Amino acid sequence: MAPSAVRVKICGLTRPADVEAAVAAGAAYVGFVFFPPSPRSVFPEAARALAVEVPAGVAKVALTVDADDAELGAVLDRVPVDMLQLHGGESPARVTEIRARFGLPVMKAVGLREAADLPALDAYAAVADQLLVDAKPPAGAELPGGNGLAFDWRLLAGRRWTRPWMLAGGLSAENVAEAVRLTGARQVDVSSGVERAPGEKDPVRIRAFLDAVAEVAA
Numbered sequence: 463m464a465p466s467a468v469r470v471k472i473c474g475l476t477r478p479a480d481v482e483a484a485v486a487a488g489a490a491y492v493g494f495v496f497f498p499p500s501p502r503s504v505f506p507e508a509a510r511a512l513a514v515e516v517p518a519g520v521a522k523v524a525l526t527v528d529a530d531d532a533e534l535g536a537v538l539d540r541v542p543v544d545m546l547q548l549h550g551g552e553s554p555a556r557v558t559e560i561r562a563r564f565g566l567p568v569m570k571a572v573g574l575r576e577a578a579d580l581p582a583l584d585a586y587a588a589v590a591d592q593l594l595v596d597a598k599p600p601a602g603a604e605l606p607g608g609n610g611l612a613f614d615w616r617l618l619a620g621r622r623w624t625r626p627w628m629l630a631g632g633l634s635a636e637n638v639a640e641a642v643r644l645t646g647a648r649q650v651d652v653s654s655g656v657e658r659a660p661g662e663k664d665p666v667r668i669r670a671f672l673d674a675v676a677e678v679a680a
């Protein structure tokens with residue numbers, strides 16, 4: 463299929479069939495979650511088996527949450543990934559440290575709910591290779607991401623950063639076209655919106671999501 467101008471990341475893959483569906487539909491990135499409280503979390507050995515089947519040209523992303531160096535090393539020693547996604551409260555200094563120590567590009571997730579959250583994006587744009595602009599989790603949420611929650615996309619109107627960025631949070635085949643039009647995003651990330659149950663992707667929803675993105679990009 464012709465590549466879409468808007469690149470798609472499918473996050474939280476746990477099963478070979480889900481990886482295959484993401485790749486076949488044209489995803490540019492696939493994400494593996496290494497955060498045991500999540501229903502999408504995978505052990506490094508299982509993630510390795512998934513990652514080695516991903517064809518060249520599709521970027522493999524390891525998602526961690528406030529992981530220390532030993533935890534990051536345990537993942538990166540076993541799983542061949544192309545990028546780290548830091549989805550916790552990692553400071554800009556910690557982002558810099560992780561980039562230097564592990565030699566991989568880092569995408570920093572930043573949660574938005576209101577305009578006061580926007581300056582954090584500038585701070586991370588100075589140190590990260592990419593930004594993931596996500597919804598801030600609600601108070602008391604068990605997970606810092608993957609909650610299927612959108613934020614007010616109008617917050618991003620007219621905003622640009624010095625790094626590539628990806629829009630995330632509550633996207634689905636039904637709303638991704640409007641999200642792209644409102645924000646100008648050239649990359650989008652989805653997890654819950656292409657699932658039939660947490661940790662179980664749905665190939666029909668994955669295909670519908672990629673089709674909706676291709677339509678808005680055409």
Ligand SMILES: O=C(O)c1ccccc1NCC(=O)[C@H](O)[C@H](O)COP(=O)(O)O
Nearest residue numbers: 473500607608610630631632652653654
């Ligand atoms: O997916 C998880 O379980 C998860 C756990 C801990 C931190 C982040 C997590 N997911 C992040 C994502 O899957 C995406 O990058 C993004 O937040 C979009 O998720 P969704 O709103 O479910 O589409």
